[in-house]
Amino acid sequence: MLGALAKKLFGSSNDRRVKGYQPRVAAINALEKELSTLSDEALQARTEEFKQQIAAGKKLDDILVPAFATVREAAKRVLGQRPYDVQLIGGMVLHEGAIAEMKTGEGKTLVATLPTYLNALEGKGVHVVTVNDYLARRDAEWMAKLYNFLGLSVGIIVHGLDDEERQRAYACDITYGTNNEFGFDYLRDNMKYDTAQMSQRGHHFAIVDEVDSILVDEARTPLIISGPLDDKSDLYVAIDKVVPGLVAGDYDVDEKQRAVSLTEIGNEHIEELLREAGILTEGDLYDAHNVTLVHHVNQALRAHTLFTRDKDYIVRNDEVVIIDEFTGRMMPGRRYSEGLHQALEAKENVTVQPENATLASITFQNYFRLYKKLAGMTGTAATEADEFFQIYKLEVVEIPTNVPVARKDEDDEVYRTFEEKVRGVIREIQAAQENGQPVLVGTTSIERSELIAEMLEKAGYKLLDFTDPTALEPIYKAAREGKTTKAFAVLNARFHEQEAYIVAQAGVPGAITIATNMAGRGTDIQLGGNADMRIKHDLAGMEEGPERDAKAAAIRAEVAEFKQRVLAAGGLYIVGTERHESRRIDNQLRGRAGRQGDPGRSKFFLSLQDDLMRIFGSDRMDGMLTKLGLKEDEAIVHPWINKAVEKAQGKVEARNFDIRKNILKYDDVMNDQRKVVFEQRRDFMKQASVRETIDDMRHGVVEDVVARHIPEEAYPEQWDTAGLKQEVLQYLNLDLPVEDWAKEEGIADSEIRERIRKLADEDYAGRIERNTEEVMTYVEKQVLLQSLDHLWREHLVTLDHLRQVIGWRGLAQRDPLQEYKQEAFELFDGLIGQLRQQVTGHLSRVEVRFEQPEDQQAPQLAQDGAGSGFGSAGDYGGSGVQFAAIDADTEVLDRNPADPATWGKVGRNEPCPCGSGKKFKHCHGQFA
Incomplete structure (x- = not known):
């Protein structure tokens, strides 16, 4: 009671902190008139002045106001965008090493330029971390115009670069890249044999975009660099054929913990099946010599019971590709560890890749804690504020929107069965579309996306094919005539390549877009459509000139007209088909509507058969609703249900936090x-x-x-x-x-x-x-x-x-x-x-041969069976020196693998000279 009264009188701690930035905002605004009169050259010269001031002993905080004012003026000239006052506050929060929570559409990409520029003046490198390669490239290329104008260099780290390209990118003042690439580069650097080969030059300051996705959601899985082990693909395939023979009572599944285990009856049954298949040839399953079989059976059982195709992974190009459960994105190159990925490959009848051994690993938590200063920005961080502070010592500051949010968030509709809920969703989509209102349908998996798409097709709607450049033309045509057409787009991991264009045009009157999670898409849904992306798409290949300018102007006018129609219809309508286990993901979906003061509304549709409701909801709810006389296709709507669902989500979030x-x-x-x-x-x-x-x-x-x-x-x-x-x-x-x-x-x-x-x-x-x-x-x-x-x-x-x-x-x-x-x-x-x-x-056995290499090729580091067993070869200078590990008695080159008498003394841990690949002590050495 007293707390609520104090909050009313003095504002929350967040309000007071935001208010504390106002004097510096006023100081930056006061410099605007003066800087606007400077020539481009004079404005650019300020960067060198700032660097000299830092060299003379000034702190970054001392030059924050003039530096931010310089970036604002440069952004106006180069990008045609002027950072708002709230964006300046966001920039100050990031500079202080905290998390700025800014709603969707508030311009986080531009906000990051302010502290990035300021901190890059020290010359120690600033890393801007994004969730995928597309955003890293887009943001770097977009903001490089601003940084280059101010005399700073920009590099990009994406998948597929060689060491030299990475070194150049890290040597720049500002480096954009993904969390995976930064982490893997750190591990790779610590596997190099010369400091000149290392890519990164330290961990000074990082700004993490979509900080909740990277530091919370992805923090469950460590980064691992691995190398192949022995190929056991046949065993995975053989066991995969056996596991489907198990029946319901043979194993227990715990969906809350994502775990499965064999029962006592199941153990006996699997042993029987393995013997019939000729896999278990002697003893029981849990005998010491059969321990690897237990591991393979457990992983195959997990693959069949806990992992669902098109939800947890997709099959593409003879590969099992993991899907990020939070963003719905494919994660090529990422593999489940401990043989689980191989079990999934066997299940889906694709090529089973060899298992890998860990060569180096690190968690995202420990990688990002290497930075002397860390900051982040996202639209949804408040629900995880405790975790950010406990793990990373990062405070969350909620930045007010530039214009008040006008979106209306309606209470959830809860149906008894999944089928009833889907029918309710289809009815809602049809009603909104007939009104000319664009609809964004949010799902939690590809499987659900495709189910909704299938139901829409049955209702007479057509799925747009975005491989056709004119796919959206029927929607534009209908909108010009004040009508709508029965067509819809699907955005999920299968259509990753076209996602920016699909998202950009999701605000056209009557457009229906089905999306698997909306975190980190990097493109705002603008009401009426995105004029710039439409011009780029529709006029691609057209030469610059009056004709192109006229067509571009026509497109802009049409988008403006479409926007007015959408505003009149109530703005973008968010339809959630299921609650995610994390409130943040639901908030990210909701946040797509109502950007920059636009109207909009959102509503979630639930059923008692949804995973969240089934696992964490009350078992008595179904019986209670039946007693209340809830009829088929009838929903119950009440604020209490919203609170109950959020309570269940809170439980899941707490459990996930405990796991992390x-x-x-x-x-x-x-x-x-x-x-x-x-x-x-x-x-x-x-x-x-x-x-x-x-x-x-x-x-x-x-x-x-x-x-x-x-x-x-x-x-x-x-x-x-x-x-x-x-x-x-x-x-x-x-x-x-x-x-x-x-x-x-x-x-x-x-x-x-x-x-x-x-x-x-x-x-x-x-x-x-x-x-x-x-x-x-x-x-x-x-x-x-x-x-x-x-x-x-x-x-x-x-x-x-x-x-x-x-x-x-x-x-x-x-x-x-x-x-x-x-x-x-x-x-x-x-x-x-x-x-x-x-x-x-x-070193007590190494000897050197001085030889002139044949055909003048570069000399190599010769390794042999009695040497260290190191995998990498190298050379020394260019002097024709070759190194060979030599035994005290017998030269390696004189050894005959078939005649142990020629081997001399062999170290117990060295590879056996017979060529078996085993250590000597496990091969011929055990008989010595």
């Missing part, structure tokens, strides 16, 4: 280790020589080896001299008379340690002298970096497996997260020890 928070807690453990590894890696790359590190590692190996085999205060007869001799040979490539040393009178472990260390140093010094200082400096760095990469990848796989099973510790009343932290730390400690051993072992 839980993922992040575990990833934070890995992230701490990732930071250490990546920072150490960069340090190694920057150093001219890593000799000091190599020496420390060798000395560390000596300490470890001696400590393992000579216990403290033990008598010489208690020493494990045989084991010590073996490990010294393995890691230091030295055959030392350790047994003889142990027999010497009064010998101590410290003396043994000192002797081994001295001899190892002398041996390595001789190796440097033989191979030359310059060559060994290069080899040392390569071996160190590649060994670190190899072990880090193995470590990621181990952590992934640990994470999958650590939850069972909860049954023993132990906190799985604490257990995971402890074990992950121990594994990381082990990784450091393994790194010392592996690097020392490889």
Whole structure:
């Protein structure tokens, strides 16, 4: 009560914050007259003046007012657009590192230019992040005119660029790109072997467009760079044929948690089916040697019960392409992990691609937290304000609209069955279209879109084919005559290519557009249609001249006339066919109507059979409605139902937040280790020589080896001299008379340690002298970096497996997260020890051959069966030097894979010389 009274008297905290920006807005407006008198050259010269002021010690806040005023004046001249006062406020919010919530149609793309320009003056690079390649290109090309006019460079990062193009784009003052590309470039940079090959130059300031989609919706799935494993496609196909034989009682499906598990009866049934198919040949399904079968069965079961074609994915060009559940967009190149994607490919009878192993990964949360300053903008962020603050320390500021919103949001209509609801939707569309009102029909999946389209076609409507350039002509023709035509357009992942044009013309009188989610479309629905896009489309290929100008003027006049007709009909009508599990997605759909003060209305149609109502709604509601005498095709409408639905949505949002928070807690453990590894890696790359590190590692190996085999205060007869001799040979490539040393009178472990260390140093010094200082400096760095990469990848796989099973510790009343932290730390400690051993072992065997390469080709780094097993080849200078990893006794080139007698000493973890591809210890080494 008191809170409401205080809010009425003093305004909310958001209102007070927005009010606090007004003095600077007034100061910017005061400069407008002065700047408008400057020549283009004088206006452009201000950029250099600002840079000099920053170099002299001024803070960005000190020059915010003149910088924003400069951008506003440049936007008027170059783009023909003048940022409104509320857009200036939005720009200040972004500059402060917060989220600006601005309604659809308020010009967020232009708002971003203000803080982007200001922060780019520091010369450290500003990243503007968008949700897809189309928007990255469009925004960069559109706003580059403004930035280039003011003397700043603009780059674009999209899929398919090579390293050189990426380096050029990141070197620009401002770089546009998608969240995926920025994240993957960070991971790729930390897999490079030379700082000169890296693309990104740091993480200074980022502005994230559609920040809720990127930092919340997509944050459930980490970015993963992977490499192929063994091909098991036949097994996926075989198991896929077996799984449909299961019946309802064989498994339990939990739709809330998106999980499925076999029952006890189901386990027996699947074992029987697998035996009949010849897949389970011995033992039970849960025997240790059949553990991979359990994994494959579980993934096939998930594919068949939890994933629906045209909702979760589509099949296109012999591929299963994931559909983003929040935007309805295809995500080519993205694959489900842990064999789920392969199970879907087997289910849909397309080519099954090999499974992949993780080479590098990071969550979006941890990637975007790398930035020193982060900001975002969207039309819908308030419902997730707690998450933004808890995870990213980002505050949400609601920016008032330039003109008050005139849209009318009506109460939901709830039907008993899905069929009744669809009929109600069709009736509503017909009534609105006959009135000349454009209708945007929002669905939650492609499947639902196509169902509505099918029902409209049955009602006599025609689906427009946008591969035909004249597809919209019948609608324009009818609108000119004051009529409407029975035609409609569908916007979903299948028609991704034409989406901008479809959205742009969705405001034509009587137009019907069915859309699968509307987040991040990047194109506003303008009442009457979009004149600029229509001119570009209709007059494509027409030469500039009086005739083209006349046709363009006619189109503009017609669009203006259409707009008046739509305004008279009540503006754009939003028809939601289902509530999404997130309120933000519903708000994004609603926000398409009523832009810039236009009239509009919205209404959602629900049924008790909708997923949200069925899973989270009350089971008693159906019985209650029947008792109340609700007849067929009759709907119940009441504000209480809206509140009940929003309560259910709130539950789902809270559950999803918990999932993301839980993922992040575990990833934070890995992230701490990732930071250490990546920072150490960069340090190694920057150093001219890593000799000091190599020496420390060798000395560390000596300490470890001696400590393992000579216990403290033990008598010489208690020493494990045989084991010590073996490990010294393995890691230091030295055959030392350790047994003889142990027999010497009064010998101590410290003396043994000192002797081994001295001899190892002398041996390595001789190796440097033989191979030359310059060559060994290069080899040392390569071996160190590649060994670190190899072990880090193995470590990621181990952590992934640990994470999958650590939850069972909860049954023993132990906190799985604490257990995971402890074990992950121990594994990381082990990784450091393994790194010392592996690097020392490889470098103690390396020898160099000086040869003139045949046919004058570039020299290559020769690797062999006894070498490190690194996959990348390289060369040193152009001097004809070749590196080969050599055993102490036998040259690699002399080895005969069929004759073990020629192999000499082979390291336990090295690839077996027989060519099997297995490690020596798992192949011929296990018999040694």
